[in-house]
Amino acid sequence: MGWDERQRAMLAEMGFRLPAVRAAGSVAAEEVDAPAEVAAEHPVAPPAVARAPVAMPPLTAPVAAPAPRIAAPAGFAGLDAPALRDAVAGCRACGLCEQRRNAVYGNGALQQADWLIVTDPPDDADDAAGDALTGDAGRLLDRMLLAAGQSRVAGKNGEAPTAFVTPIIKCRPPRGRAPQPAELDACEAVLARQVELLRPRLVLALGLQAARRLTGLAEPLGKLRGHAHSWGGLPVVVTYHPAYLLRSPADKAGAWDDLCLARRTLTSS
Ligand code: SF4
Structure with a gap:
């Protein structure tokens, strides 16, 4: 996942420290997975052991703007x-x-x-x-x-x-x-x-x-x-x-x- 300057600033405000961007030719900091970096930097995590990112389970692919299964009852139906x-x-x-x-x-x-x-x-x-x-x-x-x-x-x-x-x-x-x-x-x-x-x-x-x-x-x-x-x-x-x-x-x-x-x-x- 790539991080632009704004996202890096926001992460810093959340209390996360991402590594500095490295020189051309080396692995870019933005290529580092954020959760593992967070774990390594976080005070409650063992400092030398990076925590594995949360595994992504199989998902049913969501459809953009799906029709909700739960319909609004008459009292609110149709209201803008x-x-x-x-x-x-x-x-x-x-x-x-x-x-x-x-x-x-x-x-x-x-x-x-x-x-x-x-x-x-x-x-x-x-x-x-x-x-x-x-x-x-x-x-x-x-x-x-x-x-x-x-x-x-x-x-x-x-x-x-x-x-x-x-x-x-x-x-x-x-x-x-x-x-x-x-x-x-x-x-x-x-x-x-x-x-x-x-x-x-x-x-x-x-x-x-x-x-x-x-x-x-x-x-x-x-x-x-x-x-x-x-x-x-x-x-x-x-x-x-x-x-x-x-x-x-x-x-x-x-x-x-x-x-x-x-x-x-x-x-x-
Ligand atoms: S009274 Fe308030 S909490 Fe109760 S249904 Fe209406 S909006 Fe919701």
Whole structure:
């Protein structure tokens, strides 16, 4: 995998150090596989032993912009993005509407998205702002996405965003408790309509609750990472929530493995 200057800068901001570019005639630094380099540089890894990259499992080749298997029910069916955002803001389909300050629709690509990033439920800051992944965790996510060649904001030269970020459930459960199955069921109608509108090629699940919901597996996050799953006909790759990575920077190397897996999943299609 090759790394341009921007990606190298983003990786550095994530805490990864790539080797300096070597002189012409030698092996270029960009040809070095990033996860192994990350492992070698990372403080929690044995410094002299490079960790093997995460193996790429056999994948069912995803089709660009597939039709989602999960269809939006009548309440949201047919709504365009602005109307759906408005509907979510006033949604009372489950009890979480009672204590939310703001529903969180999400942000990013306005039309087709390469990556749909589905996060754990809104935290207190997201609930207050009415937006997904605000603050330091959001800034870390933005650097991670840029390093992976994705972005949820427009580029400096007017490039359209390629990713959209939205929580698995749009209203914050009281005191940050885990959402209940009935609440997740109710809110999946919104996510299904977002998939119809955005036609993503891949879903990146950030955090345990998003990962368990999308994979249908009640496993620890570590068992859900490292291979692609399927949700509604879309490939799903699981990784850590950026808020967790801020608390546990040793796991940034694993997050980078997951982003590389996501890239390989799309390029193998
Ligand atoms: S969590 Fe989802 S289904 Fe429940 S009220 Fe909020 S937007 Fe509606």
